[in-house]
Amino acid sequence: MSTTTVTVTTAAAAQPRPWLTTAIIWALLLTVPVWLPMLGGYTALAGRVLVLGLAAMSFNLLLGFTGVMSFGHAAYFGLGAYGAGLTLKYLTPSTPLAILAGVLLGGVAGTLFGPLIVRRRGVYFAMVTVAFGQIAFYVAYSWDSLTGGYDGLRGFSRAPLNLGFTTVDIVNNATTFYYFLLVVFGVATGLQALLLASPFGRTLVAIRENERRARFLGIPIERHIWMSFSISCAFTALAGALYALLNNFADPMGLHYSLSGEIVIMTVMGGMRAFWGPLVGAALFVVLQDYISSMTVNWMSFVGLIFVLVVLFFPRGLLGMLQKGTGK
């Protein structure tokens, strides 16, 4: 993962020692099956963190690194999940093809939808993204015969991974499946880091920092926001496809705006200016959800309270705050 470390350093020049954060995060992720059970957790929980963390990091390409707020990213997450689920159920029992189908479905939807919104800014952009998300939700909800409607899409299962020389059992072995998720997560976040360290990635930060200056440097703002949106949607759809594999299930709530809101919460809580911030936010969110929901059905109130506290006292998010603290 040396490329990830190097490129993140460039992408986040303002952050002190981001390579250290990257090293710590990878050390923790690689050893999850060792330490998580000791803390009373289970490996599927870590899988959820990876998947939702990837969704939030993908969303953050748009919010944190392009400066554009989408409130409908669940649409692409859900499309990714349905794309993978429908492929496994009706087309072919191949895990890689299911993932590919999910990414294509969500990515193409985002790419087609993008030109309609790139001229909008701020709250208008957010509102139109919500509207499109809800359209996707109601389609999945109403199209009973294909999607299973309200009950969700069942009756499919991730297939063992055929690598040619050997077959990896990601179906029954939870630890193996976790490492499968981790490999996909690593490739995806590595690509994101490369993207942010590229000239194109820098134009996105330029748009975030000062749209007028960016335009007067010859950067076509609308086209680059569109590209950023499409890429962000495709990665979010990848997370959605992995989510369907994790649960062997896809349901309309994966498209619902409440999930869009949760992705925003994870991102802001973890720190939207830090590359790994959304992953930290997702970890906190999933753990809180798991522990508090075993005690009360009103777990979201507690998450909301913690979200408000984080925003008030650590406006840079948890990771932003930690990096600032250790960097001095």
Place this chain on the structure above:
Amino acid sequence: MTMLDVRNITKQFGSLVAVSNVSMQVAAGELRAIIGPNGAGKTTFFNMISGFFAPTKGDIVFDGAVVTKVPVTERVTMGMARTFQITEIFPELTVRENIRIGVESAQGLRQRFWLGSGHRAAVKRGIDEALTLSGLTSQADRLVGELSHGDQRAAEIATALTLKPRLLLLDEPTAGMGEHETYAVANLIRRLHKQSAYTIVLIEHDMRVVFNLADKITVLGEGKMLAEGTPTEIADNPIVQEAYLGKAE
């Protein structure tokens, strides 16, 4: 050779006529200053030249091409760059990163996801060049938002210079600056003009800067052109003295 030919442009905002029938020709290599009291329409005039908005009437010809309705990003590609009255930069990035974004855009690399070593070397050369030209080499790795007002302005000019513009538009480059900073920025502009032969049009309030730097001066008042000429001609012009210089003293 005429680099910029502004032909009878007018800008109307509703019933307000901000600029009325103004023409101006700027030769290649010339440094032109636009002066005039507040509300004379200088910035509106500038915004039409740089493509911020189109004139209601009239035409703008840049290096032989009519650009009256050409969008900003295309004018930039054609070789026009500008700075703003209130510095427009990327405050949370370092000076080097600010300049890098300009260099990569100017070299047509802005949509690249990867740079080969040849491009990387060319980008580095471009950055070093702009840093040297603007005198910001020692500040290169500081965040622009943390720099002094004068250095922020120098960084903005350096970023605009990365575009290798054939026409550089500077909107009040010394606005809000103290004695020392004004001197430094004026010196930078002089270097760009004398040594690097840039064609520059600037709006400026500081008369010492204007009369020291400009080859020719255009005077605007209430949206109309009052006078045009060399600094000596302008200083001796009774209309200008009455309308502008007289009031300032």
